[in-house]
Amino acid sequence: MQNDARQAALKVLKHWYGNKWHIRCTPSLWIATAMDPDTPTEKTVIEFDLDEFISRLEHPHARPAKPLHPLLERLGWERTGTAWRSPEGGGDLLA
Known part of the structure; x- marks a missing residue:
């Protein structure tokens, strides 16, 4: 994904999920950290693939x-x- 398209996707993700997740990206990774420190789900989501990343934001794994x-x-x-x-x-x- 080109840098401009990646930044556009980041902006959309922050709009949709920014109330629950702090979202950022690197040239190869998508990273989200839960805003709620007491969340019952995983605190950090890291994925290479944008579709997998969105799926994990929608359905995060249970927190161990x-x-x-x-x-x-x-x-x-x-x-x-x-x-x-x-x-x-x-x-x-x-x-």
């Missing part, structure tokens, strides 16, 4: 779960979002 560290789990801590909550409720450790 980050497991609780085994030591904290044995000590009674529980995972809440991106933090671990103390069993005493005295404070959180940020992940």
